Amino acid sequence: MKILPASWTQRYRPRRLDEIAGNKDAIAALKDWLASWVATPPKRRAALLYGPAGTGKTVSAEAASRDLGFELVEMNASDKRTTASIERIVGIAAEQRSLTGRKRVILLDEVDGIDPVSDRGAVETIASAIERTNWPLVLTANDPWDPKLAPLRTLCLMIQFKRLGLRDSIPYLRKICTAENLEVEERALRFVAERNSGDMRSMINDLQTLSAGRSKLTYDDVLWLGWRDRKESIFQVLGSIFNAKTCAWARKAADLVDIDPEMLFEWIYENAPAQFSDPKDREIAFEALAKADLYLTRMRKTQNWSLLSYALDFMTAGVAMARERTKPSWVKMSFPERIKLKGKMKRESGLKVEIGRKISLRCHISKAGAIQYFIPYLKQIFKNNRGEAERISRWLDLDEGMVKYLSGRRSEQVRDVAPSGVEFTEP
Ligand SMILES: Nc1ncnc2c1ncn2[C@@H]1O[C@H](COP(=O)(O)OP(=O)(O)O)[C@@H](O)[C@H]1O
Ligand SMILES: [Mg+2]
Structure with missing residues (x-):
């Protein structure tokens, strides 16, 4: 029995160029360029496939080599791209013939992920590999205008991959659903495709997540996907x-x-x-x-x-x-009134305890006693005798919040305070 990969992006990863959705021009350009190597190496020794994530850059490079019967030597983003490891690839590139006798394609995936600090010199090494290579070098990048890639741009045939439109992505997603025996509403597929703005990998991932444990996917089932990651207010x-x-x-x-x-x-x-x-x-x-x-x-x-x-x-x-x-x-x-009230009470009881503590330090009585017997009198004094209030505040070392509380001017501060974890924005 054949064991299928768990993730749908793996399970339905195109193996041949004609299985890839959309980006026909880019794929044709890549195929023509690779095919031209069969006779003699063309002027441009490297191609840079660039464009947004999930549009098929890596799979196109892989499928093109497979279609043309080339052997693929791949260095992907997870390999540490130190100058030394790139040198190794360069070494392979400089070799005259491959072990199998087949032609080779060398793929350097996600070159814009090269870190100019920890992978220092890597870009220069790649540039010199392009100049010396005997085999086609395929590079991929999301952002080809990244300044650190400037030395490579002039050396490469630039091939642009575009976000997938609905006309390409919906039929592709539909094929996956059929293979998975998943009945799905057209509107639902369209929603998944639209939400991922042309990123096929994310579309497939969303589809798999949403359909987990279902045999049917409706518009309502997918709609709330839009909610989840937007952190609704x-x-x-x-x-x-x-x-x-x-x-x-x-x-x-x-x-x-x-x-x-x-x-x-x-x-x-x-x-x-x-x-x-x-x-x-x-x-x-x-x-x-x-x-x-x-x-x-x-x-x-x-x-x-x-x-x-x-x-x-x-x-x-x-x-x-x-x-x-x-x-x-x-x-x-x-906003819930009861919470406002609870919040206000909590803050005020906190202030009371703090004031009680200050009084107890000065007057050598218990905190509870200070709260019970002193605070009511202090409130009267603070409301009616400013001079005395100021003197007492200094003596007790009260802060502004405490003074406000005692003089009864506290309430306007308590308005509309959202409890933690809740964004308090009017729609
Ligand atoms: N144009 C496409 N057609 C079909 N599947 C695609 C396409 N683009 C991406 N995918 C899916 O997304 C996965 C990752 O694709 P990949 O080629 O690595 O994208 P990129 O290199 O552009 O980020 C593939 O395994 C495949 O399942
Ligand atoms: Mg990729």
């Missing part, structure tokens, strides 16, 4: 929970944002009333939220994390399914 995620058409969609949305479930609960709780204008819908939504809350509380108490998934089901899918009578419309999302 909480507002967009809430939007997709409140407006989800299916339970699965609502539930998935919860995974897209980097926020803990209890915080997510607060956001949904805060915004649900505005989202469901119909009273019956609202009642159902809050019933789901009550159940979610129950599970969250139990989870916290028992430390049984398997309850989380029930809580999430209720707060996402449960809430989404409440929408029956309410018409979808744009409703402003707001």
Whole structure:
């Protein structure tokens, strides 16, 4: 039995030139140039295949050698390209004949990855190899205008690889799906292709990831791919929970944002009333939220994390399914009041403890005592007697935040402070 490679980019790696999608002009140029070596070495001893990642530069070099019956000597990006190791390749290049008697192609992959510091002299060595070689040298690079490659550009036949258009990539992806027995919607394939802006390797990788464990891939299945790596803001995620058409969609949305479930609960709780204008819908939504809350509380108490998934089901899918009578419309999302309040209380109790500590140092009483008996009086003094307040502040060595707190001017500072891990941006 033949063992297939696990990754689809390996499994469906083109072996012959006519299996490669798109870039027909580049492939023809490469093939013509290589074929011209059969008679006598042409003027240009090297070709530089350049263009964005995942457009088929490496596979084209490999397939062209295979098609023309050349033997391929490859030095890829993971090999350390010290001057010495390049010298070795140069040595091979300078040889008159190969061991097998076949013609050779020498491939130096991703030359723009050469580090001018650790691979010093490597570019110059390659340049001198090009001048002396008896075999075709194929170089690849994403960015051929990289200044460090300047010495090579003038020596090479420049062959441009372009991002793959939809007309080339969609049929290619479709072939893979057929081979994998994967039924896939046209719109889904188009979405995968469009999202990867012409990078075939990424398209294939996305396709494989998305179809894991499925026999059918729909547009909805691939749509949320667009979400995942864009790190959606909480507002967009809430939007997709409140407006989800299916339970699965609502539930998935919860995974897209980097926020803990209890915080997510607060956001949904805060915004649900505005989202469901119909009273019956609202009642159902809050019933789901009550159940979610129950599970969250139990989870916290028992430390049984398997309850989380029930809580999430209720707060996402449960809430989404409440929408029956309410018409979808744009409703402003707001920051959870309860969190604002909690945050404010936490900050203020922190200040209280700090002030209590300062008092206890000066007055030789306990911190708790200072907080309980002194702070209320200090608050009165700070509100009504500025001179005295200043004197006390200096004596206790209070900072600005503490003074503000005692004089009751603290509140405006606490407004709209986002809890950590949440980007607080209005949509
Ligand atoms: N034009 C293409 N046609 C078919 N498969 C491609 C093409 N370009 C890239 N691939 C896929 O991507 C993988 C990497 O391709 P590669 O030639 O290394 O891209 P590049 O060298 O341009 O970054 C291949 O194994 C193949 O599966
Ligand atoms: Mg490559």
